[in-house]
Every structure is written in C-alpha cells, then in structure tokens.
Amino acid sequence: MRILLVWPRNERAVLSDELSRCEPLPLEYLAGALRAHHDVTIHDLRLDPPLREYAEANEPPDLVGIAVPYTTNVPVSRRASHEAKRLWPNVPVVLGGHHVTVSREWTDGFAADYVIAGEGADPLLTLIGHLERGTPVEPVTGLTPYEARSELRRTVKPEPATLNSLPRPDRSLLARHRNSYFHSLYNPVALVRFSAGCPYQCHFCSLWRITDRRYLVKEAERVVSELEEIEQRNLYVVDDEAFIQPARMLELADAIDQAKLDRRYHMYVRTDTALRRPDVIARWAEIGLDSVLVGAESMTDDELNGYHKGTSARQTREALDLFHSLGVKVRANFIVHPSWDEADFDRLSRTVEELGVDMPSFSVLTPLPGTDLYDEVRDQLVDDDPELFDCYHSLFRTRLPRDRFYDRLARLLVAAGSRGDGEETSDPSVFYYSDNDSFNRMVQAVRSGGFQEPSPPSGGAPLPEPELRR
Template sequence: MLVWPRNERALLSDRLSCCEPLPLEYLGGALRGDHDVTIHDLRIDPPLEQYALSHEPPDLVGVAIPYTTSAHVSREVSREARRLWPNVPIVLGGHHPTVSAEWLDGFAADWVVAGEGGAPLSHLAAELEAGRTPTPVLGLAPYDARTGLERDRRPKPAALNNLPMPDRSLLAHHRQDYFHSIYRPVSLIRFTAGCPYTCKFCSLWRMTDRRYLVKDIDRVLAEIADIDGQNLYVVDDEAFIQPARMLELADAIDKAGVRKRFHMYVRTDTALRRPDVIVRWAEVGLDSVLVGAESMTDEELSDYRKGTDPGQTRRALDLFHANGVKVRANFIVQPNWVDEDFARLSRTVEELQVDMPSFSVLTPLPGTDLYDESRSELISDNPELFDCYHTLFPTRLPLESFYHRLADLLAGASARTTPGVTSGADPSVFYYSDDSAFDEMLRSLRDGADWSRPREPERLSSTG
C-alpha cells in the first residue's frame, strides 16, 4: 500500500488544487507484475482506520512525504499505520526525504527511500517477500541510519526511458477528482527532468546535478496515449530547454492525431530563443503556461540568479498572448517589502495583462542554496510554513500588515476577469475552486502572523 497524505494544514488546500500523485503511479509501475499495489490517497479515500476495517493488512506500507510542509501530517500517517498494523514494515519516501534529512524524527518507520524510488522500493519489496532481511542499496536506507541518504547515498538521476511506465490504472476510479488551476479533471505527465539553470530558491537543479534528462518521443507519445482525459499538466521543471526536440514532439503529437490541452512551465528566455516552437505548440494544444517571472526588477532577478530580465518577461508574454496561450505568471514577494512594493507589483500585473497571476513569498526551501545560506536567519522552524505563503524571514512591515498586504494581492488577482479563462459564473482566476475555499485561504493568510511569530526551535530532525 502506497499512501499519499492530506494537505489539511496547507494554506493552498486540497479544495484549491488536488493533483494525482504521479510519483506513486511511477512506483506502482515499478512494482507492477511482481506485487499487488494499492494507492490510498487520503485527500479522497477514507481514513486508514476505516480502510483497515474491511481489508486485510498490507505486507508493506509506503508513506509519501511529498513536500516539506507534509512532514508533520505524514508523520501522523506513519504512526496511524503502525497502530493499525504493528507488524507491517513502513517505508518513507518522496521529495522531502530526497532533499533533506530534517524534520524526519518521530516517524513510525523502518526504511527510507530517496530519489525516483522505483528500483530501491522494488528491491525492498522483493527481499521482504522472500523472507530475507533487506540490505541497504543506493537510495534505500534503514530509518535509523538515514542521515546522508539525501546526499551521499541518493542515486544519481537515471535515464527517464529506463523508468517503468506509470500505472495509471491504480487511480482510474479517482480520475475525475483531480484538478489544478482551470483544468478539471487533469492528468499529470512528465516529458523531462532536471534543469541546467541555478536559481537560488530552487532545489530541482541540484537533484540532477544540473543535468537535463529527456524521454524519447515514442515514450512520451505512449504515455499520452495512456491518458483518457483532455487536460494534461506537464510537470517538467522546464519543458522547452531543447527546442528542436520540442518541435519534433509537437509534430509527432500532430501526426498522431492527439487532441489535448497542455499546461507547461516555461522560462521567458527559452520561449524567446525559439518563438517558432511556441507558435507550433500553440497549434497542437498548448493552452497555458506557467512563467516564473519572479520580479520586474533587475536587482531582484540577479539576486535570485534567475538569468532573465524584465524586458524578456514583457516580450514573452506578448508572444504567448499573440498565439492564444494563457499565462499564469508567478511573482516573488520579498519579506522586506513595504506598502509601495506591494502596490508596484499590483500595478505590474495589470500592466502586463497577466491572465492568471500568482504570488509566492520568498521561501528558503530545504535542498536549495537559499536555505543553506540563510537558515540561521529564519524566524520559525515549523515545516508547515515552507509553503511559499508564509514568511520565514523578518519583515520590515509589522507582521500583521505584511500578511494583510499579501492577502490583498491574492484577492486582487482573484477579482480580475480574463476572457477565455473566467466566466460570469466563476470570476476567480486564482484557482478553480468554490468561492468558500478561496475565502478561507484569504482569512488564513490574513492571520498568518499568528503562525510566523518567532519562537523556540522545533526541529524534528537529524540535521546530519
């Protein structure tokens, strides 16, 4: 059994965005044929206690820690699994233990997996099934010897073509429940992995040592053919790094008669380098892009090591709009901002005619250079605050004022009406959700100061 936790304490709740747990489907693909696999998505499925009343105990429980913000709730899931099935081995995995050993104390667990996870998890399952005591391999460590797994013993990134196909049949019964942004339902797919750029706030390039890994065109087409839905969220770090390949993929999609709506991440400089590729993708279904604009000042972009400039952002948005591609642009809010900075960003969003603006507070996520450089400056050690909506740095404004200004930004974004994106029935452009969920988010954000006040450390970790 592979378990995905709820986001019950996250500001961006499951009512605002709920994507399929694609990493668990990849693990299911790795285990397929040799083991019976169940994915239990606690965002949708009943609590484990209710499940246990009508099912035999599993032979192995995998608990995902998909984000740093999931550390506490995943810890509770592991303890509940241990209470229900005291003799069943428990293994942890996910993005967070792949990049950080922090906040991993106190779990009920026997093993930890890092990296893609398919090979080490298959090894663990095979050893347990054979009645042998599992031996550690690259990417797999006993829970009590996990320190260093996220560094020295994390497997190097493997060729994506060597990974098994994700087993989407495991969640076919939930396919209509998954959504993101304006796409409901939505399916996730990955064309590439890694990024050659070195943004200070991002951990993804460090996970692949700046390598950019791609899937063969035929493999991508096979995965697309395995998806029934129309809306595809391409979760690549940056899909368009190799423009010639993306042009070839677009032609192959067209030739195969695929008719989907694609949402992708893309850098502004990448788009401008080969505008013909964007034009071609718009012809074959590119419906919207997420652009990390981050800032419209050279100074801030330089500090982030973004490698782009404000002029590129303006020209890239013009390119997308000219081809009917909607833009979700993200902007970083600095903790040291004052009222005029918030007002400036609000004006910028209007001037750029961003279809779906989003905002994130500068967050030193574990596994990033920013975290390594600034961890001594953080005002809180609560992993639930690493959600890009709370500040972990001291603010120039009073803390209450900072969160009120941030909430005003989000409320202003939601109030905008964008042709082709919103309708009279649902004017929100922030996330595709019912109004009450977004209102609750704004109320929680305005109360953010209650979460972020400096306090004594609560590091649930082996810092290794």
C-alpha cells in the same frame, strides 16, 4: 506481496485540496514498477477514507509506503506512519518522496523502518527483494534503514535518458478518483512528465540539485504512447522546464499532431527559453498549448540577480507579448520579499496590471530545504515549523509589521481574483480559482498569517533584508 502506498492530506494547508488536487503521479510510477509481481493499492487520503477504515475492510498489507511529497507534509505524513504502525504493528513502513530526497530536516519521529530517495522504483524493488528473502537491508544508493537515514544517498548524475527506463505509471489504480483530480480551471486533469531536471541554478530551487543540472528525457514515441492511454483532455505537464531542448520539443509536437491527440496543455517555461525559439512555442500553440507557468519572480533586475534567475525583466515583458500573440494564457508567479515596504507592494500591483498577466500568482520568498537559499539563511529563520514552508508564510522577520505584510499579500490575491469581474469569460483571473468559498478562505488564512486560526502579529521596526547571495 500486498503493498499499500499512502498519499497524505494536509487539512490545514493554506492552498487547500479544494483549490488544487492533482493525482499522486509518483505513486502511480511506483505501482507501474510493482504491479507485474505484487498486489498494489494506492490510498489517497485526500479522497479515500482514513486508514483505520481501510484496515477494517481489507487484508493487512505486507509493506506500507508513506509519501512525504513536500516539506509541508512532514507532520501529516509522520502521523500517517504512526497510524500505519498502530494498525499493522509488524508490517514494515518505508518513507519516500521529494522532501526526504532533498533534506534530512524534520525526519525524526516517524514510525518507519526504511527510507527511499530519488526515483523510487529500483530502490523499492531492492527493498522488497530483501524482505521476501529475509535478508538484512544495508544502506545503498537510494535506500537505507530508517535509523541510518543520515547516510541516505541518491543518484546525483543520472544518465540523460533515465526516464526512458522507468515503467509506465499505472493510472488504473486510481480510476475511481479520475474525475476528482483538478488544477484550477483544468478540471479534471491528468499529470504527465516529458522530462525531469533543469540546467539552471536558481537560488530558491532544489530541482537542479536532484539531477546535478542534468536534463533527463523521454523519447517522443514513449511520450505519445503514454498520452494515448490518458482519457482526460486537460494535461498538466509537470516538467521542471519542458522546452530546454527545442529540436526535441518540435519532434514531440509533430508526433502528437500525427497521432491526432486533442489535448489541452498547461506547462512551465522560462522566459529566455521561450524567446530563444519562439517557433517552438508557436508550434505547441497549434497542437494545444493552452497556458504556461512563467516564473517571473520579479520585475527588477537586482532582485532577479539575487535569486540567480538568469533572466531579466525585459525578457519577461517580451515573453508575455509572445505568448499573448499566440493566444496562450500566462500564469506568472511573483516572489514577495519579506523586506518589502508599502511601495514595493504597490509596485507589484501596478506591474501585474501593466503586463496584462492572465493568471497572477504570488509566493513569499521561502528558503525550502534542499536549496542554496536554505543552506545560507537557515540561521536567520524565525520559525522551523515545516508546515510554514508553504510559500504563504514568511520565515524571515518582515520589514512591515507582520499583520500589515500579510494583509498586503492577501490584497494581491484579492486584486488578482477580481481582475476578470464583469467580463464574459470562463477562465479565472487568478490561478487558484474555485466556484465556492475555498478561495475566500485561502485569502483569510493568508491575511491572518496562519492556517485556520489567526496568528498574533509579531511585527516591528523595519529590518535589513535577509542576506541573499548577490
């Protein structure tokens, strides 16, 4: 079969693809499962021409897969599905991706025939088998006809070694774009995955739900062999939390060292995980750990408890000291709460300076579909536009007038972006860095509280903060 896999582009996104554009690794995994028996094409609409131009130059596909990677992609993925049906009316369209895995919200109105949830390789192969035999598709784990999407189920207790059974990602299909994928200062960059899942239950996160808190791993030998196939020096490790199993990470570091792989890694790590085994972090610093993303979230223990983070402000300070002592740069992300007043914004500004965060980033508390937070507060939300679930818009009423709230958020970004001015360094002091006006346009979008056009302010008197589980 000729299979066309489509990755969408959101032209209105506040965080544009001029600031971060990573390869569509999930589609490369699917391609790895299919290429042995099928003709697969990955069409990345961020870099490739519109689908109508693809249709003019190529034979019709036998199956089209449309990714819905994030909630904010729902509208553009929906439009892509309709465009696919317009171009190839008789070709089945299947949806997949993170959003449809964790939520049924906003899944109406697609021009689709099937939906896949979770790790998509096996469900997609099952679907292809039915299509080739001409047999009807009934709802099974990970796959359902579109009209029965409310019945879609996914595997909730995967085995810990599940990732070992996955095919290798086929990166050859996007070789034409390899130098166009980047993440901040990591340009070009390749994505890799050592593990999946997380044993913690942060209130604002859905990742632990996908695996029912199970931690899925790849063997060190498998990881090294995949790394040897990647030409890029910069690697963004997309694990939910790579260092949960310290003995395994030491084994992997030794294997990478023995393979003499010269790589530069950007990885996520919890502060308590790092402090529990600083020797593991030190070993990774020796083999190329360049920066870490730390979910600092807040420097007040009350807020951290409300988020069910399971860490303390003291641990954040100690972890930053550890990373800096090893020469590892820190991107610390802080949650901006809609209930904040001027003093709270001032406090966060001082905190960033006091901690010496190398690359601060900020996100508005967002009740993402598929999280405990969303389930609890969905009736309190002031808007249900999926594009607003981007961590740069408040879905709650804000204590400050909304225009003032967004101005203070924009000022945080501006201050972070100017921290390195006058210093001789090639590294940006804000993570979403650009060498053109992309960052300035992002700041303007944040300041306006909209996308490309300013939104009218709708602020008012101070309000009680949203009810969060304490």
